Amino acid sequence: MDITQERDGDVVVVRLMGRLNSSAAPAAEERLLAAVAGAAPSVAIDMSELSYISSAGLRVILVAAKKVQQEKGKLALGGLGANVREVFAATGFDTIITIAADAAAAIAAVR
Amino acid sequence: MLSFSEEIVLLLLDETNGDFVPLPESVFAIVMSGAALMDLALHNRVDSDLEKLTVVDRTPLGDNILDDVLAGLGRKGAKLAIVDALFDVAANAEEYRSRALARLIARGILKQEKGRHLWVFRTRRYPVIDDSEQQEVRARLRQLLLSDEIPDPRDVVLVCLIDACALVKFVLSADELDVASPRVEQLRKLDLIGQAVTKAASETEAIIKFAATTM
Numbered sequence: 001m002d003i004t005q006e007r008d009g010d011v012v013v014v015r016l017m018g019r020l021n022s023s024a025a026p027a028a029e030e031r032l033l034a035a036v037a038g039a040a041p042s043v044a045i046d047m048s049e050l051s052y053i054s055s056a057g058l059r060v061i062l063v064a065a066k067k068v069q070q071e072k073g074k075l076a077l078g079g080l081g082a083n084v085r086e087v088f089a090a091t092g093f094d095t096i097i098t099i100a101a102d103a104a105a106a107i108a109a110v111r
Numbered sequence: 112m113l114s115f116s117e118e119i120v121l122l123l124l125d126e127t128n129g130d131f132v133p134l135p136e137s138v139f140a141i142v143m144s145g146a147a148l149m150d151l152a153l154h155n156r157v158d159s160d161l162e163k164l165t166v167v168d169r170t171p172l173g174d175n176i177l178d179d180v181l182a183g184l185g186r187k188g189a190k191l192a193i194v195d196a197l198f199d200v201a202a203n204a205e206e207y208r209s210r211a212l213a214r215l216i217a218r219g220i221l222k223q224e225k226g227r228h229l230w231v232f233r234t235r236r237y238p239v240i241d242d243s244e245q246q247e248v249r250a251r252l253r254q255l256l257l258s259d260e261i262p263d264p265r266d267v268v269l270v271c272l273i274d275a276c277a278l279v280k281f282v283l284s285a286d287e288l289d290v291a292s293p294r295v296e297q298l299r300k301l302d303l304i305g306q307a308v309t310k311a312a313s314e315t316e317a318i319i320k321f322a323a324t325t326m
Binding site for chain 2: 059069093
């Protein structure tokens, strides 16, 4: 999988592309934890090009979300495709993490 | 750090007398199996999605429970329905409980006392020598269940396990439990293997109750 990161003003925008599974999870966790480092981070994760997420991938998101909460920051996910949205709904991840319609809305949600 | 198999065995012990709290053996087996599978998941040996559990790395961990489970899953095939994996591992739950108890005794957390019931039946009790682990886990879970805190993956697993064997009542008071029930449900859903454990345990309990009322 590929991960890119850029800034949109005060917001860190992370794009996840491809499949977030057990083989991709360690590197993804490292990149995401680096992205959310610092006091009160505002982080938007663009998932519009993420085609698959497994339990290992969900744990990466959970760890990042916990870190953001501990740092009193904001995190939102946007652009979830049907497959990924189904997993988030089945596991209730959509009840503990802000989910926006697309990347722009995720950025707006954490600004 | 204790494995989930050790954690759940410890949490199932009544620290006042060293006996196990009442729990049907079949439910216990499912919970022990779930503990091992979720441990393997956190060690990146298995992964899961809405359809299946996949063995992604067969490298042993040096753990006499997890390595046995991992080898067994590997023999079954790389991909399994989660519920099939759960019941497959559950077949060896009694052996895994013995190993978990032996490890807890070796760590100085428990001791074993042998006795006799009615002068005939041999009994074993496991009084807790060092209850700091039990107390720490209960305090952490209590805080998690009574807040909106985002859990870490380990705590999600523990919530799944204690809920599946009805141990939440030992973590929260009755009043707290009423308030926190939706939160318990929210957290136990977060792990797909945990979901399978909850479903299998509740269905097994329902079958046991049905059988008891119709005999």
